[in-house]
Amino acid sequence: MSQTISFDLLVIGSGPAGQKAAVEAARNGASVALIEKTRELGGACVQRGTIPSKTLRENALRVKNMRMNAQIANFKLAEDMELATLINRLSEVLEAHDNYMRKQLQRSGVELIHGRATFVNEREIQVENVSGTKQLYRSQHILIATGSHPRKPDDIPIDHEHLFDSDSILSMLYLPKSLTVLGGGVIASEYASIFQALGVKVTMIDKYPRPLGFLDDDLTDTFISGFHHMGGTWKGNTKITRCFWNGIDAVVTECDDGSVISSDKLLCAAGRVANVKELHIENAGLQLNQRGLISVDDQLQTDVAGIYAAGDVIGPPSLASASMEQGRRAACNALQIETGNMHNTIPAGIYSIPELSSVGLSETQAREKYGDIFVGTARFDEIARGQISGIQNGLLKIVCAKDGKTILGVMIVGEGATELIHIGQMALLNQCSVDFFVETIFNFPTLAEAYRAAALEIIHARKLRA
Ligand SMILES: Cc1cc2nc3c(=O)[nH]c(=O)nc-3n(C[C@H](O)[C@H](O)[C@H](O)COP(=O)(O)OP(=O)(O)OC[C@H]3O[C@@H](n4cnc5c(N)ncnc54)[C@H](O)[C@@H]3O)c2cc1C
Numbered sequence: 001m002s003q004t005i006s007f008d009l010l011v012i013g014s015g016p017a018g019q020k021a022a023v024e025a026a027r028n029g030a031s032v033a034l035i036e037k038t039r040e041l042g043g044a045c046v047q048r049g050t051i052p053s054k055t056l057r058e059n060a061l062r063v064k065n066m067r068m069n070a071q072i073a074n075f076k077l078a079e080d081m082e083l084a085t086l087i088n089r090l091s092e093v094l095e096a097h098d099n100y101m102r103k104q105l106q107r108s109g110v111e112l113i114h115g116r117a118t119f120v121n122e123r124e125i126q127v128e129n130v131s132g133t134k135q136l137y138r139s140q141h142i143l144i145a146t147g148s149h150p151r152k153p154d155d156i157p158i159d160h161e162h163l164f165d166s167d168s169i170l171s172m173l174y175l176p177k178s179l180t181v182l183g184g185g186v187i188a189s190e191y192a193s194i195f196q197a198l199g200v201k202v203t204m205i206d207k208y209p210r211p212l213g214f215l216d217d218d219l220t221d222t223f224i225s226g227f228h229h230m231g232g233t234w235k236g237n238t239k240i241t242r243c244f245w246n247g248i249d250a251v252v253t254e255c256d257d258g259s260v261i262s263s264d265k266l267l268c269a270a271g272r273v274a275n276v277k278e279l280h281i282e283n284a285g286l287q288l289n290q291r292g293l294i295s296v297d298d299q300l301q302t303d304v305a306g307i308y309a310a311g312d313v314i315g316p317p318s319l320a321s322a323s324m325e326q327g328r329r330a331a332c333n334a335l336q337i338e339t340g341n342m343h344n345t346i347p348a349g350i351y352s353i354p355e356l357s358s359v360g361l362s363e364t365q366a367r368e369k370y371g372d373i374f375v376g377t378a379r380f381d382e383i384a385r386g387q388i389s390g391i392q393n394g395l396l397k398i399v400c401a402k403d404g405k406t407i408l409g410v411m412i413v414g415e416g417a418t419e420l421i422h423i424g425q426m427a428l429l430n431q432c433s434v435d436f437f438v439e440t441i442f443n444f445p446t447l448a449e450a451y452r453a454a455a456l457e458i459i460h461a462r463k464l465r466a
Contacts, residue, residue: 003379004136007033009334010125011143012117012279015043015318017327018145019101025331026108032103033137035127037116037278041101042131042423043314045320046094050168053190054089056170057351060197065366066354067199068390076119077199098432113137119284122304133173140306141334145327148272155243156182156268163266166191176200176264180253182240183269184211185351189223191267195352196232196275203261205253209236212350215411216363218377218395219356221411226354226393235259252342276312290389291315300330308334318456347425349418353394359422360409360428366399373408374400374461376434378453380414384445391415398424398434398449404462405433416447423448434458 011022013356019041022034040047055214063086066075105112115127115135121393127139150165152158160168166187181192184206196202199247204211204227210220211234225236235255242254243266250262274293281287285304289295300308300385301433308330347359367371380386380394394414401408410424427436437455442448 003133004124004138004139005033007111008032008139008393009331010035010076010117010137010139011272011273011331012125012147013145013147013311013313014112014225015042015147015311015323016020016045017146017147017313017323017330018043019327020324021107021145021310021327021331023108023429024328024337025104025335028108028332028335028337028345030335031111032109032333033111033113033139034116035113035117035125035137037114038154039114041098041105042094042111044149044167045074045323046097047100048170050320051093052087052090052099052170052350053187053194055093057190057194057353058373059086059088059352060194062162063199064197074151077175077398079450081303083170083172083175086175087170091155095238101425102403116278118278118280119282119286122284122307134247141291142284142307143327143330143334144276144279144302144372144378145311145323145330146275146313147434148274148318149267151271151273153268153270155240156266156270157244157278158268162251162264164241166269168268170269172265177212178202178263179204180251180261180263180266181269182206182243182253182266184208184213184236184350185269185271186212188267188269189350189352191269192225192232193230196230197353198225201263201265203233203235203279203457205235205238205240205261207237207239212356214348215356216360216397218397219358219411219413222393222395223352223354227352227367228319229351229393247283250296272312273319274315275309276313301333306334307439319346319348321349322338345425345428347421349421351418354414355417356411357417358409358411358423359425360407361407362411363397363399365423366401366408370408371404372402374402374404374434375381376400376454376457376461378450378457380450382422383447383450384450385447386444389415391447394447394450395418396447396454398437398451398454398458402433402459404458404465405435407432407434412446412450420447420450423451 014036115129199232240254251266294309310326352358399409437451
């Protein structure tokens with residue numbers, strides 16, 4: 001091993017958290033090394049998660065729309081459709097993203113180190129490259145941004161051939177005729193509805209009564225009814241007793257209610273686990289918390305001074321969007337760079353079909369916290385743009401405090417939800433009164449007009465109560 005090399009900041013992991021941290025620190029004049037063990041940059045977000053699933057979703061929507069317009073085009077998906085055909089633009093998207101990231105790191109002067117990082121002590125990291133060569137790096141500031149991988153329950157024999165996890169699902173060669181999805185979280189809901197939109201017969205099974213339990217029932221009802229309408233089956237309140245490939249032609253899933261589901265393939269989406277095993281954080285005096293994650297304070301600093309952590313490795317919200325900002329902030333905090341306010345109000349975007357998005361408190365959370373509140377809703381089929389675009393199953397809901405003015409949260413289900421939510425987010429962060437949505441002139445016809453309609457409902461109820 002040659003001499004130890006020193007940097008102002010060592011970042012482990014090139015996902016959204018690590019990448020933004022490295023660039024921010026380097027732009028502010030620090031010497032920064034970004035250590036990544038895989039050949040590709042971008043982490044789960046770029047390689048296996050966000051971008052691949054959203055690329056498939058884009059094509060699933062096209063397929064769904066073509067089916068809806070069957071009168072115009074007599075559309076049928078070819079038998080034995082290769083999955084690669086349905087994510088045909090993925091390699092272009094990934095290549096463009098990879099090029100952009102490499103250029104950005106280069107331009108910012110970040111040193112990219114290819115290899116697996118392990119803590120030697122609280123200031124030193126050993127990096128082993130593919131040929132087994134080891135090199136020591138030293139810094140006063142280290143950021144752990146190693147992300148997460150799918151949780152593999154002991155009783156689900158994932159083989160990545162018939163039974164997949166969310167990292168391997170897109171490695172299926174052909175679009176299956178049927179798919180069982182275990183789980184009711186974000187990833188399960190996204191993939192279940194995307195594959196159903198592609199014409200795969202999807203059965204989604206979860207132990208909870210509804211998918212996406214952190215959202216209000218009226219939103220998840222809209223999601224479930226849209227999923228059923230496309231031909232999917234939601235089986236809530238159901239536990240799996242056994243799950244196996246029968247060796248011939250099907251994955252068999254046995255449930256505690258006695259039902260047995262046979263499908264071509266199965267996706268297990270049972271949450272994610274922090275990537276910490278190879279790091280040997282104990283060498284730095286760190287340990288995992290009870291949830292198997294790295295704990296940080298509001299500066300994103302771990303229990304060891306100088307060691308920071310950001311992204312999936314610290315747990316929820318486990319979103320690429322939040323990870324980027326955490327990474328940037330961790331770097332700023334480490335190097336004493338001004339960060340600006342940290343907002344706890346992070347929007348959740350669920351790219352199922354239909355989309356769902358929320359920011360701030362849900363109606364259920366607001367009622368639990370404050371009791372008396374105001375709620376205004378607008379259905380997309382009552383809005384001109386919704387009628388024109390044929391968006392039937394859409395809903396926007398504003399949750400307001402007892403004064404009928406202070407916005408507490410916004411929830412949306414329907415196409416465009418993940419973009420529309422930002423209007424509500426800005427109003428919430430700027431502490432606008434709900435009246436602001438009525439005083440503002442929105443383009444007509446737009447879905448954003450739903451804000452106006454929902455706000456009017458609240459103002460009307462406020463007047464009645466006055
Ligand atoms: C199917 C799916 C869909 C998703 N969709 C969305 C979405 O629509 N919107 C959204 O905001 N989020 C989405 N997410 C979540 C998002 O992908 C993650 O929150 C985000 O990637 C976390 O970023 P990160 O930087 O913490 O870690 P990661 O992106 O996981 O990156 C960690 C990096 O660290 C590297 N690494 C690990 N250990 C070491 C080591 N010892 N040495 C060197 N390198 C190491 C890994 O190789 C990896 O490149 C989705 C996730 C999945 C799985």
